[in-house]
Amino acid sequence: MSEYLLQMKNISKTFPGVKALDNVELEIKKGEVHALIGENGAGKSTLIKILAGVYTSDPGAKFFFEGKEAEISKPLDATMKGISIIYQDLSLFPNLSVAENIYIGRDSHKKPWTKVNWNQIKKIATKALKELDMDIDPSTPVEQLSIAQQQMVEIARALAFDSKLIVMDEPTSSLSAGEVEKLYNVIDKLKKQGISIIFISHKLKELFTVSDRFTVLRDGKFVGSYDAQDMTEPKLIQLMVGRNVTYEKNQATVEVGETIFKVNQLSKEGNFKDISFELRKGEVLGITGLVGSGRTELAQAIFGVNNPDSGSIELYGKQLSIRHSAAAVKEGVAYIPEARQTQGLVLEQSVINNISLPIITKLKNKFRLTDRKQEVKLAEEYVKTLDIRPALPHLDAGNLSGGNQQKIVIAKWLSTKPKVIIFDEPTNGIDIGAKTEIHKLMRKLANEGIGVIMISSELPEILAVSDRILVMRHGRIAGELNVAEATQENIMHYALQGKDSGKAPSFVAETNQMSQGV
């Protein structure tokens, strides 16, 4: 029988507004670690969800498992074939114990009345946790774990199954270097047992350390599969991005002017401590750091949805007290959240209604009623200027692709004529084209004198766009760098300092927990 464990042929997937996959193929050999790579939004997770039976692909797809043609129409089909998945956005049950979370799904094929064997559950769970040598009580409800611990539990679940194929969708995205190390060891062990692994990551170095072969996706299309030995980083990036490597530099073109925005000694218990920084006219301030370093919490504190315990904020020398997002809007502080689909947009409402939301109470006609004409005009303007596609402002926001959805969020906030905008992971899950547009836009805004803060976990992006860089670690500012002196290495140094940075100097790409979902 064939050397291939799994073959997927002409896989396509259409979402409302997005052709996420277009005639993709994927071939996995027995006992290999196969890297699946591509930009954000390339379609990796979607492909995986199809393999998992969570999404059904558009007609015409073919699956071969262990040489035989196979059908995967529902998750159970995949499970029964010994395919287990580590989901990028996790698939845990907050209300259930670690033990049960690890075990659950094994019995899905059995009769509903099957008795659950708690002892076996405990045994299996404990064993799996041991392999990753984690010491957490298996009876802890998952909701009480940190994101990193939760990701480990998700991994432990995959190990606990006696799988033939384990898919890891950005498994290390929020792990500390130490935990990453453990995972590598496990992967080696699995390979020795002849278990195949599909490994998805944005960290190239990591990919080269673990993978035997690569499959590259670009904008939902299949680029090719290659052996690791005849592959180099630059070549890989070339294939991924389809054009020259890094983002073109985007730094300040105008003279950086006076301080417009100031944060003094901002603290919130269990979130961040003693945060102080300044933002000057004409510059883009980048904030980066590991996941859970408190960047989002900080941004949301400034924006008034996560009120700090102490500290103060100044805008153009004026003391602000923002205890609610409404106040933020009034003062001209805007926040573009990382969780686009849950916090950023009302998906089941029209593009128009989304764009006008923050200023809806101000769009009044002479009868002091909502001025629909003006509202529509506003929306159409932004659709034009930001080139939102499709240019149908009456469509529900949910029907647009990631990048265009993000543009709607931006339009929404531009409509408030803000003095300061905080972008939180602005390009997460959107394709390269939209990405560079957004970078240009941020720069343009800065040049117009609007204060721009960009939170990002993607170092190339940080280095490309920001003029000054704050690195956060465990809720504090660990360091400040000028882009001139900044390199991936010294940023990493600040971000990881004090922890065992082990190997894996590569950086952590933050997953956007909500952005996709079945």
Next chain:
Amino acid sequence: MKSIIKQKEFSIFVIVVLLSIVLSFVSPVFLTFENFLDIIEGNVVMAILAVGMTLVIITGDIDVSVAAATTAVAVIIGSLFGFLPDSWISILILFLIAPVIGIIIGAINGMLVSKIKIPAIVVTLGTLNIINGLVLYLTNGQYLNSTNFPKPFLTFANFELFGIPILIYLLTAVAILTWFILKHTLIGRSVLAIGGKSQSAVRVGIDFDKVKLFVFAYMGFLAGVAAIAQTAYTKAVDPNGLLGVEMMVIAAVVLGGTNIQGGRGSIQGTLLGVLLLAIMQNGMILAHIDTFWQKVVTGAIIVIAVSYDQISYRRQQAKLAKIEVEA
């Protein structure tokens, strides 16, 4: 660190205990074994329904047709009484037929919820109207008393073991069975899983529709059992006897710490919830509270309890959100 559930159960437990202490001071009879039995037996029907409702609410749904369904079954078995022989077979037959009818009603709800995706509250509101209407039309509210009940049924209804009425054993059986299902069977865990995070449930291959169908069918099953209990308790069939009970059932379940958004809940808690409402009713008269103020007190306690519960739940969540900050 044990799960929040326990804590919620605990808080209601405290309320019950406090209330009992107060009542035992104002009235000597409150703490008597007899009074206790009366309280429980008087609320067996409510408790059985609440136990079923717990599962429904854990999956994040709701069923407002339970009282109607129970009445429907009661009326049907009432009309059967005429034909049943005066032998123990009758009891057997009842315990076969009643649950089956209940399951059918429940399954219809379940189908509409899981397959047609109509929100549970709407579906059950509809079936509530339909069932009540039909019952009223067919029975014309005709009230059946025990005269034409088969004798064995009356013996069954009055049966006591160690001075404890049979209905209390029935409730215990239902409670244990349901607890066991919820805690020790695959389907039971799936119920908790779906309530916890439906997306994950789908991903791990849990059959969403099947579980929902099960939950409503089981609710129907217990409605059938409750119908027998009701008939045995009142020794009569009164088509109007349970009007409006569904709301109190829901209140009891939620007071018992089951989260209306789904995912959390336990049988233990629900039983405590029922007990709380029961003690309140019982206490009203024992505590000589003026008739006209009793509802005010009941309403106030419900509002306070659910608010308190929500506040403590929020505190919990806030704690969980924290991240470690370098000193």
Next chain:
Amino acid sequence: VSGSGGSSSGGEAEGGDKAASGSDNGELAIAVVPKLVGIPYFNASEKGAIQAGEDLGVDVQYTGPTQADAAAQVKVVEDLISKNVDVIAIAPNDPASVDPVLKKAKDQGIHVIDWDTPANKDLVEYSVKQIDDDVFGRHMAKKLVEAMGTEEGEIAILTGGLSAANLNLWIEAAQKEFDENYPGIKIVTEKIPTEEKQQVAYQKTLDLMKSYPNLKGILAVSTPAPLGAAQAVQEKGMQDKISVVGSALPTDSLPFLEDGSLDTAVLWDPGKLGALTVAVGKMIAEGVEITDGMEVEGVGQISVLEDGKSIIMGPPADFTKDNAADFNF
């Protein structure tokens, strides 16, 4: 007494279609509106009314709300006005609330009478009463004292609902009776509502017996209440210690009367009341004058009070273990 009522049973079905066909060939249309449909008491009166309809050859339409809600009842009456019936006989849930709609009916030239519960005197041509409320309340009180066999002691009062007008009237009357003639009787607490449910009455009675250990009597008004009270007494074997008297139908009461857990059920034949209502309706529609002491077929001798409006069916019937079996309602 029961003979006429007796014949009514079974005739119902055939009565149904006769009534249906009746409306076509221009018979008198008499609408009888109970407080609500679907409770035993009003079912019994329905039987009587329909039966009388057949006997008297009029088209009786017996319809009411499914809840004892004033708004719902007014709707029913309004729809009846649209149907242009000749007579509307109403048992108002909330007497005042039907004033406007009854006016409307009169303006349409529809004859309006009330039955079971009085509506606004100025609007109705006649007021058909089973019995005078005051007499009835006092009668129940007397019966209770009788059953208790002593004029001393604690009693409690159960009622169907706190907001039922006629029940409240009876209870007031009973209380008057106790105050005036039986000073030894102590009412331990405010009247206790039982939601018109036997089960609730049962539980409340259990609680009462506990919180008032030397309770001697229970007065239970509204038809399910006495049954619930009796059931409690029966189960606790207190037949000899606690007397229960109330307004209930004999057939329902039977099992409790037999063992003395219910001492006396006081009521009238609701069927007869229905029949009388229909008869009165027919007479006014045909302009027949109604006089005190006149014989009404199937009902018996009726009395008309001085006001010339209130028609009293007759004294209440006391149902005891000796006679209850003879009744069919």
Next chain:
Amino acid sequence: MKLSKESVLGLIAIATILLMSLIAPGFLSSNNINNLMFQLPEFGLFALGMMVVVITGGIDLSITYIAALSGVGAALMLINGYPIVLAILVAIIFGLACGAFNGFIVSKIGVSPILVTIGTWVLFEGIILAITKGQSISGFSETYSLIGNGYYMGLFPLSILIFAFFVIVTAVLLNKTGWGRSVYMYGSNEVATLFSGIRNNRVVMKVYLYAGLLAAISAIIMTSRYNSVKVDLGSSYLLQSVAAAVLGGTKIQGGYGKVMGTVYAVVIFLTLSNGLNLLGVHRAIVDVFIGAILISVLTLNFFSDKFKQKKETTKASKVA
């Protein structure tokens, strides 16, 4: 099929009316039309109030008891000889107070609406009992009774004009004001509105206040129409108003709901029950019909939505 949910419902309403005028004797009699016009407002106002709450993803099970309580308020003023205006004012104040209480616990404490309003339902009922001792309060002035029974220009019932007024007000508030838009947006995704500078608490508070107001207006009409008030005034409208809102196309999870849809639904229910009564159908069967219609219409919606979604997906994927 280009018709909106609402217009389809409108057609169904017309169909029901036609059907009834064919089969139900005296349905078209001026007198009966009158009845319908007098019956519409009180029910319609409840349904509108319920709809607004449901658009936020909530529900108000205390609405009819709010009405009864404000009715009691008005009644007490009237029988104590205060001027009508004052009585009306008190009724409205009571309604708003109850609404505020619900609104506070829902928006500030964050308890789920169904629980809050089950609690307040019992609570308000209790308060009424405590005030009225269960007795009905009645006997108001002729002038007051005009509100519910009077005509405008001898042609239109006053009450239906009041209703029409509030239909328009509700439509304007929902579709032409920032609050209204926020209500819909909140109903679809309250996190997003919070992250867009919307004060969710106020939006929700106002929603329950508005429901309270409409309940109070309904109470004024009812008390005037029935010239009396009692603890269970209008209680039979509770579940009906939820049914009407949902049948009207309002999404029980929130985010969608149109005034006209609800009005059509109310018309359908009223026509149905009125017609069936004229036909001499047993009252109970009317309930059965209401339940059946509710479920079958939603089943239809389900399939048509499914169909529509398919089309949209393909359309969108083409343009994208």
